[in-house]
Amino acid sequence: MTRARALGHHTLAGVCCSESEASIGLLKSCSFTRAGHLDQVGRKFDCWLDVVILERVLADTMRSA
Numbered sequence: 001m002t003r004a005r006a007l008g009h010h011t012l013a014g015v016c017c018s019e020s021e022a023s024i025g026l027l028k029s030c031s032f033t034r035a036g037h038l039d040q041v042g043r044k045f046d047c048w049l050d051v052v053i054l055e056r057v058l059a060d061t062m063r064s065a
Helices: 003-006 020-029
Strands: 013-018 034-045 045-059
Touching: 003 034, 020 034, 020 045
Parallel strands: none
Antiparallel strands: 013 045, 034 045
């Protein structure tokens, strides 16, 4: 996150399998919040998987309309 700020990035996104509780927990511990859910977009071991999208806004700026 420090590097992303230094490069001028505004927001970071994390995307992981909805069953990956450890990955989701890690992102949430870094102040990422849930931004979306995609149903059955991945496949692993012959099973369809959902994907969770988490985001963290780095800059303390107001959104423009």
